[in-house]
Amino acid sequence: MTQILDSEAGTIFVGGGGADYGTAQNLLLKYANRHGLIAGATGTGKTVTLQTLAESLSLAGVPVFLADVKGDLAGLSRPGGEDAKLKGAFSERADKIGLTLDYQDFPVTFWDVWGEKGHPVRxxxxxxxxxxxxxxxxxxxxxxxxxxxxxxxxxxxxxxxxxxxxxxxxxxxxxxxxxxxxxxxxxxxxxxxxxxxxxxxxxxxxxxxxxxxEPALELADIMRQDQAGRGMINILAAEKLMNSPRLYATFLLWLLSELFEQLPEVGDPDRPKVAFFFDEAHLLFDDAPKALIEKIERVARLIRSKGVSVWFISQNPADIPEDILGQLGNRVQHALRAFTAKDQKALRLAAENYRPNPDFDTADAIQNVGTGEAVTSLLEAKGVPGIVQKTLIRPPFSRLGPISDDERAETMKASPMAEKYDTPLDRxxxxxxxxxxxxxxxxxxxxxxxPASGSDDDLFEMNTGQHKQDRRxxxxxxxxxxxxxxxxxxxxxxxxxxxxxxxxxxxxxxxxxxxxxxxxxxxxx
Known part of the structure; x- marks a missing residue:
C-alpha cells in the first residue's frame, strides 16, 4: 500500500496511481521550497488539496501557515471518518489509488486578527x-x-x-x-x-x-513542532478578515517579508523549514503598485534559499503575475471552466505552462477533470518539471469541514500561545x-x-499713572x-x-x- 511519507526517498504522496490516471504523483521535499500553485474553479477541490498538502508537510515535520477563508480548514484539528457519506466516498477513492486511510488529527494553532476565533495576531x-x-x-x-x-x-x-x-x-x-x-x-x-x-x-x-x-507575533511561534515531531499547522481565521481584503493581503505580505528578512540562508535543505499558503492569491496583486509587485517577485525568487515553501491558491493561474508564476515549479491544476472566448484563451494559456504529455491534450484535461481530480506537474530530480499527469488527489486524514465553537475553544485553551498573546501590552x-x-x-x-516679584494683588493695586507708564x-x-x-x-x-x-x-x-x-x-x- 502507498505511504503518505517516504522518509528515505524524501517524498510525500499527492495522489494518482489509479487505472484511469497516470503514475503516482509525489512531491519531492527537497524541491518543495521551489514553491507551488493550486488553481481551479470554485468547487473543484482546491481546499481538499490544500488540506492534504498541509497534513503531509506536517507529518514530514514541516510547520505550515495558512489562511482559512471559509472556516473549512479548522477540521485539521480533528480526526476524519465521522461523516458516513464522506467516509464511503473517501474509502472508494483510497482504494483506487492504493492508499490506507489513517484518520487522525493534527497539531493546530488558531490565530485571528480580531482575537475571536484564535489567539490575537499582531x-x-x-x-x-x-x-x-x-x-x-x-x-x-x-x-x-x-x-x-x-x-x-x-x-x-x-x-x-x-x-x-x-x-x-x-x-x-x-x-x-x-x-x-x-x-x-x-x-x-x-x-x-x-x-x-x-x-x-x-x-x-x-x-x-x-x-x-503588542505582543507582536514572533516567527518562532509559528515554526514549531509537537512532541511527536509533526510540524505545527497555524490556521489564520480569515472569514471576517476577508471583508477587508486589502488588510488581509497586507498582513500576509508582511508575514512573508518578515520570514524573508529574519530567516538565515540555508541553501537547499532536504525539506522546507516552513510552508506558507496564500489563499485567494489574486487579492495580493489587485491594484498593487509596481514597487510592491516587484518586492513580492524578489521575495518569491530569493526566499527559497531560506527554506520557505510558498504556495499560491487562486481560481486561475492568470491571477498571478507572470514573473511570479514562473517561480512556481510545483503545480496542481483543478478544472477550469471555459464558457466565454476569454475563458477559452485563459484555458489555453494555462495549458501552455505545463510540460506536455503525449497521451492526452493538456487543455482538454484541465477542462474535463472532475471534482477531486487535477492535472499535476511536480518537480523531479535536479528540479526538472515533471510531465503533466491526470491525478486523483488523495483523501484527507483529518475532518473535512468546520468545527464547533466548543471544539475550537478547547484547542485554543490547550495551546501554550494563549498565555503569551491573549493579553495585550501597552508599553x-x-x-x-x-x-x-x-x-x-x-x-x-x-x-x-x-511675574518676577510681587503678588497678583500687587498688580491690581497699581495706580493708574503707573499702569499707563508701564504701557508707554x-x-x-x-x-x-x-x-x-x-x-x-x-x-x-x-x-x-x-x-x-x-x-x-x-x-x-x-x-x-x-x-x-x-x-x-x-x-x-
Whole structure:
C-alpha cells in the first residue's frame, strides 16, 4: 500500500496511481521550497488539496501557515471518518489509488486578527513599514512620502511606533512641525497629513487597529513542532478578515517579508523549514503598485534559499503575475471552466505552462477533470518539471469541514500561545513620550509667564499713572522683546511642538484635539 511519507526517498504522496490516471504523483521535499500553485474553479477541490498538502508537510515535520477563508480548514484539528457519506466516498477513492486511510488529527494553532476565533495576531507599524502601510491605506505618492518622513523622524528621535495611536501622534507632531521638517526632508503638506489621518480612521473603523499592537507575533511561534515531531499547522481565521481584503493581503505580505528578512540562508535543505499558503492569491496583486509587485517577485525568487515553501491558491493561474508564476515549479491544476472566448484563451494559456504529455491534450484535461481530480506537474530530480499527469488527489486524514465553537475553544485553551498573546501590552511609546513632552513644555511655559516679584494683588493695586507708564512705548524694551521673539522662533522642533500643543490644551478646542488624537480612540483592541 502507498505511504503518505517516504522518509528515505524524501517524498510525500499527492495522489494518482489509479487505472484511469497516470503514475503516482509525489512531491519531492527537497524541491518543495521551489514553491507551488493550486488553481481551479470554485468547487473543484482546491481546499481538499490544500488540506492534504498541509497534513503531509506536517507529518514530514514541516510547520505550515495558512489562511482559512471559509472556516473549512479548522477540521485539521480533528480526526476524519465521522461523516458516513464522506467516509464511503473517501474509502472508494483510497482504494483506487492504493492508499490506507489513517484518520487522525493534527497539531493546530488558531490565530485571528480580531482575537475571536484564535489567539490575537499582531504586528507594529514600525515592523510593517511605510510601504505596506501606504498600500493598506491606498495613499498617493505624495502622502506616502509624508508617511516615510514620519517614520524617519520617529526613528531618529527614538519614538517607538507600536500601535495606531503612536502613528497618529507622530503625524500630529509632523503636521505641527511641517515648516521646520520641510527644510530637512522635503515638503510636508498639512493636507497630506490630514489625508493620512482620515485613512487611519477608516482603517480603525474596519478593525485594523486590532492588527497593530503588542505582543507582536514572533516567527518562532509559528515554526514549531509537537512532541511527536509533526510540524505545527497555524490556521489564520480569515472569514471576517476577508471583508477587508486589502488588510488581509497586507498582513500576509508582511508575514512573508518578515520570514524573508529574519530567516538565515540555508541553501537547499532536504525539506522546507516552513510552508506558507496564500489563499485567494489574486487579492495580493489587485491594484498593487509596481514597487510592491516587484518586492513580492524578489521575495518569491530569493526566499527559497531560506527554506520557505510558498504556495499560491487562486481560481486561475492568470491571477498571478507572470514573473511570479514562473517561480512556481510545483503545480496542481483543478478544472477550469471555459464558457466565454476569454475563458477559452485563459484555458489555453494555462495549458501552455505545463510540460506536455503525449497521451492526452493538456487543455482538454484541465477542462474535463472532475471534482477531486487535477492535472499535476511536480518537480523531479535536479528540479526538472515533471510531465503533466491526470491525478486523483488523495483523501484527507483529518475532518473535512468546520468545527464547533466548543471544539475550537478547547484547542485554543490547550495551546501554550494563549498565555503569551491573549493579553495585550501597552508599553511607553511615541504617544506617551510626545504627550509627556507637551506636558513639560506647558509647565515650562507657565513658569516663564509668572511675574518676577510681587503678588497678583500687587498688580491690581497699581495706580493708574503707573499702569499707563508701564504701557508707554519704549524703543529699548521693544528691541528686547523682538530679540526674545526671534529667539523663541529658533527653539528646537520638539520645544516648538510642545509650546504649540500647550496653547491648544488651554482651549476647549485644544482639549478636544488631545482627546481625539492622543486619547482612547486608538486604544481599543
Amino acid at each position: 504586528t507594529t507599524p514600525a515592523e510593517m513599514g511605510p510601504l505596506l502601510l501606504s498600500r493598506l491605506m491606498e495613499l498617493t505618492e505624495a502622502q506616502e512620502g509624508v508617511l516615510n518622513i514620519a517614520f524617519r523622524v520617529a526613528d531618529e528621535q527614538g519614538l517607538a511606533l507600536l500601535d495606531l495611536a503612536d502613528l497618529q501622534a507622530i503625524l500630529v507632531w509632523v503636521g505641527e512641525s511641517a515648516k521646520e521638517l520641510s527644510l530637512q526632508y522635503g515638503n510636508v503638506s498639512t493636507a497630506s497629513v490630514g489625508a493620512i489621518q482620515r485613512a487611519l480612521l477608516v482603517l480603525q473603523n474596519q478593525g485594523g487597529d486590532r492588527l497593530f499592537g 511607553e511609546s511615541a504617544r506617551e513620550i510626545l504627550a509627556k513632552r507637551a506636558e513639560d513644555a506647558a509647565t515650562e511655559a507657565g513658569k516663564e509667564k509668572q 512705548y519704549e524703543p529699548e524694551r521693544k528691541a528686547t522683546k523682538s530679540r526674545s521673539s526671534r529667539s523663541s522662533r529658533s527653539d528646537s522642533i520638539a520645544e516648538a511642538f510642545g509650546k504649540s500643543f500647550a496653547r491648544q490644551v488651554g482651549t476647549r478646542a485644544g482639549k478636544a484635539l488631545v482627546r481625539g488624537v492622543l486619547g482612547s480612540l486608538f486604544r481599543g483592541r
